[in-house]
Amino acid sequence: MTTELSVNAGTLPRRSLFHRHGWHIATMALAAIVAMPLLLIFSGWLQAENEVWRHLSETVLADLVGNTLVLLVGVMLGVLLLGVGLAWLTALCDFPGRCFFDWALMLPLAVPAYVLAFVALGVLDYAGPLQTQLRSLFGDGVWFPQIRSTGGVISVLVLVLYPYVYMLTRSAFLTQGQGTLEAARILGLGPWGGFFKVALPMARPAIVAGTSLALMETLADFGTVAVFNYDTFTTAIYKAWFGLFNLQAASQLASLLLLFVALALIAEGRLRGRARYHETGCRSPQQRHHLVGIRAWLATLAAASLFGLAFVFPVLQLLLWAWEVVRNDLDSRYLALLWHTLLLVSLAAVLTVCGALLLAFAKRYRDDAVNSVAVRIATLGYAMPGSVLAIGVMLTFTGIDNFINALWRLFGNAASGQLLGGTVAALLMAYLVRFLAVAFGPIDSGLGRIRPSIAEAARSLGAAPRELLQRVYLPLLRPGLLTALLLVLVDVMKEMPATQLLRPFGWDTLAVRIYEMTSEGEWERAALPAITLILAGLLPVIYLVRRSGHDAPSPQASPREPMNKSGRRWV
Amino acid sequence: MRGFSRAIAKIYHNEAGHNERKNPVHNLIRASFRGIAMEFLLDINDMHCRFDDTTVVDGLSLHMQPGCLACLLGPSGCGKTTVLRAIAGFQPIVSGEIKLNGRLVSSHNVQVPPEKRGLGMVFQDYALFPHLSVANNIGFGLRGKSVKERTRIADKLLELVGMESHGKRYPHELSGGQQQRIALARALAPKPGLLLLDEPFSNLDVELRERLATDVRAILKSQGTAALFVTHDQHEAFVMGERIGVMHQGRIRQWDTAINLYYEPAERFVADFIGQGRLIEGRMVNANSVQTPLGTIEVNRAYPWRDGTAVDVLLRPNDIVISRESNIRCRILDRAFKGADTLYTLALANGDDVLSLASSHQDYSVGQEIGVAVNAEHLIIFQR
Numbered sequence: 001m002t003t004e005l006s007v008n009a010g011t012l013p014r015r016s017l018f019h020r021h022g023w024h025i026a027t028m029a030l031a032a033i034v035a036m037p038l039l040l041i042f043s044g045w046l047q048a049e050n051e052v053w054r055h056l057s058e059t060v061l062a063d064l065v066g067n068t069l070v071l072l073v074g075v076m077l078g079v080l081l082l083g084v085g086l087a088w089l090t091a092l093c094d095f096p097g098r099c100f101f102d103w104a105l106m107l108p109l110a111v112p113a114y115v116l117a118f119v120a121l122g123v124l125d126y127a128g129p130l131q132t133q134l135r136s137l138f139g140d141g142v143w144f145p146q147i148r149s150t151g152g153v154i155s156v157l158v159l160v161l162y163p164y165v166y167m168l169t170r171s172a173f174l175t176q177g178q179g180t181l182e183a184a185r186i187l188g189l190g191p192w193g194g195f196f197k198v199a200l201p202m203a204r205p206a207i208v209a210g211t212s213l214a215l216m217e218t219l220a221d222f223g224t225v226a227v228f229n230y231d232t233f234t235t236a237i238y239k240a241w242f243g244l245f246n247l248q249a250a251s252q253l254a255s256l257l258l259l260f261v262a263l264a265l266i267a268e269g270r271l272r273g274r275a276r277y278h279e280t281g282c283r284s285p286q287q288r289h290h291l292v293g294i295r296a297w298l299a300t301l302a303a304a305s306l307f308g309l310a311f312v313f314p315v316l317q318l319l320l321w322a323w324e325v326v327r328n329d330l331d332s333r334y335l336a337l338l339w340h341t342l343l344l345v346s347l348a349a350v351l352t353v354c355g356a357l358l359l360a361f362a363k364r365y366r367d368d369a370v371n372s373v374a375v376r377i378a379t380l381g382y383a384m385p386g387s388v389l390a391i392g393v394m395l396t397f398t399g400i401d402n403f404i405n406a407l408w409r410l411f412g413n414a415a416s417g418q419l420l421g422g423t424v425a426a427l428l429m430a431y432l433v434r435f436l437a438v439a440f441g442p443i444d445s446g447l448g449r450i451r452p453s454i455a456e457a458a459r460s461l462g463a464a465p466r467e468l469l470q471r472v473y474l475p476l477l478r479p480g481l482l483t484a485l486l487l488v489l490v491d492v493m494k495e496m497p498a499t500q501l502l503r504p505f506g507w508d509t510l511a512v513r514i515y516e517m518t519s520e521g522e523w524e525r526a527a528l529p530a531i532t533l534i535l536a537g538l539l540p541v542i543y544l545v546r547r548s549g550h551d552a553p554s555p556q557a558s559p560r561e562p563m564n565k566s567g568r569r570w571v
Numbered sequence: 572m573r574g575f576s577r578a579i580a581k582i583y584h585n586e587a588g589h590n591e592r593k594n595p596v597h598n599l600i601r602a603s604f605r606g607i608a609m610e611f612l613l614d615i616n617d618m619h620c621r622f623d624d625t626t627v628v629d630g631l632s633l634h635m636q637p638g639c640l641a642c643l644l645g646p647s648g649c650g651k652t653t654v655l656r657a658i659a660g661f662q663p664i665v666s667g668e669i670k671l672n673g674r675l676v677s678s679h680n681v682q683v684p685p686e687k688r689g690l691g692m693v694f695q696d697y698a699l700f701p702h703l704s705v706a707n708n709i710g711f712g713l714r715g716k717s718v719k720e721r722t723r724i725a726d727k728l729l730e731l732v733g734m735e736s737h738g739k740r741y742p743h744e745l746s747g748g749q750q751q752r753i754a755l756a757r758a759l760a761p762k763p764g765l766l767l768l769d770e771p772f773s774n775l776d777v778e779l780r781e782r783l784a785t786d787v788r789a790i791l792k793s794q795g796t797a798a799l800f801v802t803h804d805q806h807e808a809f810v811m812g813e814r815i816g817v818m819h820q821g822r823i824r825q826w827d828t829a830i831n832l833y834y835e836p837a838e839r840f841v842a843d844f845i846g847q848g849r850l851i852e853g854r855m856v857n858a859n860s861v862q863t864p865l866g867t868i869e870v871n872r873a874y875p876w877r878d879g880t881a882v883d884v885l886l887r888p889n890d891i892v893i894s895r896e897s898n899i900r901c902r903i904l905d906r907a908f909k910g911a912d913t914l915y916t917l918a919l920a921n922g923d924d925v926l927s928l929a930s931s932h933q934d935y936s937v938g939q940e941i942g943v944a945v946n947a948e949h950l951i952i953f954q955r
């Protein structure tokens with residue numbers, strides 16, 4: 001009840017329903033938008049099994065499950081090894097080039113997995129330039145690892161996804177403070193013992209969280225496995241829909257994929273336990289372990305080769321390809337594609353940020369059971385793979401269309417068929433559901449930094465709710481809003497499977513264009529949109545790098561929190 | 572005058588309920604004293620506040636005149652901050668009423684929003700707007716005024732709080748004490764009739780705290796602004812408050828001047844909370860004297876209890892003097908050297924202990940037996 005915006009009128013009992021339950025209505029509506037696709041997907045099991053499903057389960061299901069498990073285990077081992085290892089090197093050790101690799105190793109986050117996938121295939125496949133060159137030098141018998149293989153898919157995904165583990169673990173190591181490690185040494189542990197018994201267990205929540213993010217991305221991935229012809233649930237869903245035109249089979253596959261996601265989430269919760277990332281108060285700068293001699297250069301070599309493989313190589317190769325085709329492809333059609341992408345992406349970003357803003361304010365003003373459950377549901381969408389989400393949204397809109405048509409017929413009119421199903425509305429809803437959590441994070445933490453007393457001070461100085469929003473909240477939230485906007489913008493731009501399945505005719509995006517070109521093996525022509533995506537993707541990554549360069553943000557802004565003169569603050 | 576108007580206020584408010592029409596005498600009193608009752612700047616009657624199932628403020632009444640500096644003092648968790656937030660309009664009240672200048676602003680079904688109450692508030696964490704310069708912070712509450720006028724007022728207030736030339740700075744560039752001054756200037760800018768201060772000095776170090784408390788008092792007095800502030804620090808309350816309300820368990824236990832709280836505590840809790848001292852067991856010999864382990868003590872007033880009543884006697888550290896001639900012997904349990912004085916903890920024959928503040932010229936050691944005498948001007952006795 002001690003809310004700042006809800007107590008509007010002078011007297012309490014005369015307030016309208018909307019005044020009293022406005023926040024509940026808003027959060028529950030958003031939660032419903034997110035929950036509806038999920039519920040509809042699972043409700044598919046209530047209907048009788050059909051022939052196609054039986055066929056699927058007899059033929060491909062075992063393969064799908066096996067492939068997915070292999071992929072998950074492979075990616076998990078890979079990201080753990082690379083992510084934790086590199087985080088340890090850059091956060092706790094010193095070697096030549098450490099300062100550069102410290103942030104450069106985060107850059108591969110800007111490369112969409114499917115882009116690295118097609119670059120790798122284009123260069124390293126049998127017909128690619130490298131193997132052709134090798135054959136011409138050493139003859140036909142030269143051995144080269146088969147790139148179009150399980151190992152190839154896993155390698156590509158690991159190279160793209162390890163930054164999640166790297167970033168979170170690195171900041172966990174950095175915020176542990178010298179004190180705990182020194183305490184471990186005093187208590188009799190050697191440097192390695194200190195690392196394995198203290199630093200690593202303390203970083204466990206961060207490691208688990210990063211790994212779980214990487215595994216979620218793996219489960220959701222469509223572009224990479226499609227390029228490699230590696231069958232997983234996402235490709236099966238796509239084939240069931242576009243190959244067999246069977247929405248029900250697709251939705252049943254989607255629900256199975258969701259089970260995997262749910263298991264991953266539960267495992268994360270279990271492994272993380274009650275531990276959260278927490279910092280010890282002291283921020284004494286870590287005294288890094290100085291590597292010397294061959295070890296130092298080995299560390300540099302490891303970091304450099306990884307950075308080269310995951311970032312320099314794809315970017316250079318794409319630039320090379322793009323240069324070959326730029327004169328032909330950079331035409332009005334490409335600009336129209338770019339324009340469409342930007343329009344769609346901006347619409348989605350604004351919509352999503354508005355939704356997130358509403359959620360964040362609802363949580364702040366009415367932190368009761370209804371709102372906290374609603375907020376939790378509304379931010380679940382990030383866990384839904386794009387292809388699953390597309391099926392759910394399709395089912396939702398089919399339901400709405402059927403309902404409207406039924407109403408229409410009730411009044412004696414002829415049915416009008418598809419109304420909303422194939423429109424931009426469906427696509428926008430999918431983006432909203434998927435990225436609401438992405439936008440909610442920075443806005444919510446930005447709002448959390450505005451101490452309640454700031455708002456109360458404004459009100460005690462005579463500011464009514466609207467003025468409070470304009471003069472206090474929005475200016476203070478600006479950095480958080482910008483972050484949210486940027487993150488959603490880039491994520492929507494990179495999103496492939498949902499866009500692929502839901503886009504109305506003529507609404508191609510850069511990601512769809514890349515898919516079309518790569519599925520025909522025209523690597524060079526996919527390069528231009530791909531390099532555009534990477535450049536766009538670098539924006540939020542640079543932003544994140546700058547943020548993590550400063551020390552980790554504290555949950556409550558102290559009155560003396562550093563901020564530059566314009567009042568801007570890195571969230 | 573205060574007691575008189577309080578009595579009137581009591582009549583005026585008690586009859587406002589069910590017997591309004593039935594009792595013509597009360598109606599008459601109400602009509603004739605309405606003008607006096609309206610004089611209160613702040614008028615709280617039988618206020619209750621609740622968080623979920625916990626009652627935090629339990630039937631609190633409080634009356635303040637314009638220009639008064641008052642203080643709510645109490646241990647943490649006694650509900651004093653809740654009272655302040657209820658007055659400001661951030662905390663709804665369950666029953667009772669709050670009136671500002673005679674206007675009802677809070678009751679069980681009325682809650683005028685904070686921005687419409689015309690109060691000023693200084694927050695514990697200052698709550699300066701981090702995105703605004705110091706001058707713009709001060710000017711925040713001045714709406715409907717030209718930029719020039721706002722700048723003029725901000726400059727004047729900066730001068731008042733002794734921070735000229737800081738107008739272009741940002742809050743994070745200021746020290747804690749400077750932020751405190753700006754918070755005060757910002758709250759004073761719209762010329763509120765009543766200023767509320769929530770633990771205003773708790774974030775500052777001790778030395779700064781005392782200096783600022785004196786400064787703030789002088790500033791408020793020079794502006795003639797009434798202020799109600801909340802603290803758990805009695806020294807702060809003694810410096811700032813002309814009237815101090817000692818709060819305990821959601822109620823004001825005593826509303827009085829600092830000196831009366833110290834020497835005439837109305838109840839055991841106040842005696843215990845204010846100042847140092849110990850309650851020792853005693854027995855009334857007659858209306859004017861009491862038998863204690865420290866001998867029979869003459870009382871400076873008559874108590875109405877029967878002879879032989881078991882009582883507790885409040886002894887402040889300066890009530891007990893060390894005297895070589897005395898045949899009442901005590902063993903020293905502990906000594907704390909304080910510079911000019913030394914505070915001794917003394918064991919009595921019955922196991923109780925008392926405090927004695929003695930000049931540090933003469934030093935005694937722990938374990939030593941000394942003679943003591945009671946030298947009390949004001950002796951406070953509570954029936955056991």
